[in-house]
Amino acid sequence: xxxxxxxxxxxxxxxxRYAPKGTFLMRQGDHSDHFFLFRRGLAKAYYETIEGREFIxxxxxxxxxxxxxxxxxxxxxxxxxxxxxxxxxxxxxxxNTLTTVIEEEAHFSRALNSLLIQVAMKKEQRExxxxxxxxxxxxxxxCTRDPELIRRLSQNDVARYLGITPVALSRIRNRARSKSLxxxxxxxxxxxxxx
Amino acid sequence: xxxxxxxxxxxxxxxxRYAPKGTFLMRQGDHSDHFFLFRRGLAKAYYETIEGREFIxxxxxxxxxxxxxxxxxxxxxxxxxxxxxxxxxxxxxxxNTLTTVIEEEAHFSRALNSLLIQVAMKKEQRExxxxxxxxxxxxxxxCTRDPELIRRLSQNDVARYLGITPVALSRIRNRARSKSLxxxxxxxxxxxxxx
DNA sequence: CATATCCGTTAACTTGGGTTAATGCCGAAG
DNA sequence: CTTCGGCATTAACCCAAGTTAACGGATATG
Numbered sequence: 001x002x003x004x005x006x007x008x009x010x011x012x013x014x015x016x017r018y019a020p021k022g023t024f025l026m027r028q029g030d031h032s033d034h035f036f037l038f039r040r041g042l043a044k045a046y047y048e049t050i051e052g053r054e055f056i057x058x059x060x061x062x063x064x065x066x067x068x069x070x071x072x073x074x075x076x077x078x079x080x081x082x083x084x085x086x087x088x089x090x091x092x093x094x095x096n097t098l099t100t101v102i103e104e105e106a107h108f109s110r111a112l113n114s115l116l117i118q119v120a121m122k123k124e125q126r127e128x129x130x131x132x133x134x135x136x137x138x139x140x141x142x143c144t145r146d147p148e149l150i151r152r153l154s155q156n157d158v159a160r161y162l163g164i165t166p167v168a169l170s171r172i173r174n175r176a177r178s179k180s181l182x183x184x185x186x187x188x189x190x191x192x193x194x195x
Numbered sequence: 196x197x198x199x200x201x202x203x204x205x206x207x208x209x210x211x212r213y214a215p216k217g218t219f220l221m222r223q224g225d226h227s228d229h230f231f232l233f234r235r236g237l238a239k240a241y242y243e244t245i246e247g248r249e250f251i252x253x254x255x256x257x258x259x260x261x262x263x264x265x266x267x268x269x270x271x272x273x274x275x276x277x278x279x280x281x282x283x284x285x286x287x288x289x290x291n292t293l294t295t296v297i298e299e300e301a302h303f304s305r306a307l308n309s310l311l312i313q314v315a316m317k318k319e320q321r322e323x324x325x326x327x328x329x330x331x332x333x334x335x336x337x338c339t340r341d342p343e344l345i346r347r348l349s350q351n352d353v354a355r356y357l358g359i360t361p362v363a364l365s366r367i368r369n370r371a372r373s374k375s376l377x378x379x380x381x382x383x384x385x386x387x388x389x390x
Numbered sequence: 391c392a393t394a395t396c397c398g399t400t401a402a403c404t405t406g407g408g409t410t411a412a413t414g415c416c417g418a419a420g
Numbered sequence: 421c422t423t424c425g426g427c428a429t430t431a432a433c434c435c436a437a438g439t440t441a442a443c444g445g446a447t448a449t450g
Contacts, residue, residue, distance in 0.1 A: 047327050057322065079319075123315060123322060127321055131358050135436080154397070156396095164437070167439080351426090361428075362429085369430085
């Protein structure tokens with residue numbers, strides 16, 4: 001996801017860190033402005049309501065990075081939690097280190113540009129899916145686009161990423177199952193069932 | 196929304212244009228890579244499904260700008276329509292003009308950075324609302340945050356921005372009305388009814 | 391081994407939004 | 421003036437998802 005040369009450049013600015021599954025790297029309300037680059041593992045960024053409901057913004061994997069725009073750019077407290085869902089290895093860079101480097105070195109600014117554009121495009125896609133697609137459509141799209149992610153996640157977390165409850169996701173999978181069974185009977189195909 | 200000095204710098208690159216209400220500035224599927232800066236008026240950026248359903252991504256007002264990331268950064272066709280909903284005055288800049296200027300002049304790159312960060316933060320907020328809030332909560336949040344926008348829009352367009360049908364929005368408003376009536380009777384307040 | 395915990399599934403019931411259609415209200419065009 | 425099209429409202433009906441609860445399987449822990 002992130003340019004290889006950029007990774008090498010950035011590496012010297014931060015420290016590597018091991019975080020077992022379930023570790024909080026950032027907490028909703030924090031002002032910690034760290035920038036995280038994932039070497040290995042998987043984490044979820046999620047909003048938590050006062051009643052304890054959980055909504056997952058995004059997942060971060062190997063060679064992906066995350067920071068809270070709100071914290072870094074606006075100085076607001078982080079609006080979300082960041083927690084590992086697999087044992088992970090992370091490069092952690094203090095926010096101010098990064099911003100000074102970006103201001104001082106032009107090629108970093110250029111690199112940040114393309115990174116931001118990627119982020120914006122991803123967000124645009126996410127907005128599209130949340131706005132225009134039904135939960136079922138979002139699920140089947142995720143299944144085809146990123147089956148590996150689904151394998152690595154619990155169904156609970158998939159559901160909370162899709163914006164529905166685990167019960168609802170179970171029902172959707174059930175419906176899909178009976179639909180594909182029906183199709184198999186009708187057309188007598190024997191394609192193996194996936195997802 | 197957009198820095199004043201930046202506006203002046205950019206102005207020389209494009210041409211001003213008048214577009215009456217209902218004009219398409221960009222069409223879903225187009226490869227036109229224009230960058231639009233609004234001087235006056237209001238437009239909606241929206242997705243349209245094959246069945247003709249409409250989902251509004253965002254609105255663009257005075258001193259705000261829009262371009263399709265997909266077109267400019269990835270060369271994809273535009274995923275959305277852009278149509279004025281008020282008579283508007285727009286500064287239109289060809290995409291390649293803008294990109295060459297950004298590559299050649301460092302301060303433009305810097306300015307683009309902060310613009311992209313703003314975009315990303317807005318999208319983050321939108322993602323939060325679509326993911327975590329009910330339609331009713333989204334509506335009341337919009338009412339308090341941006342009452343002016345609601346005044347300028349038809350209820351149809353507000354509904355399609357919230358991701359619901361006009362019928363559903365009418366019901367929500369109805370519920371809110373009877374709720375506030377109830378409260379007025381109970382506490383005998385006489386605050387005027389808004390939105 | 392027994393126990394506790396977490397996860398996925400299923401059922402029963404509620405609720406919120408979609409769909410369709412009818413109505414009334416403009417404002418624009420003829 | 422009349423007519424037409426777009427908009428907001430309301431009603432009736434349907435369906436998808438939320439909520440709660442029960443159950444079974446897997447895994448970890450004593």
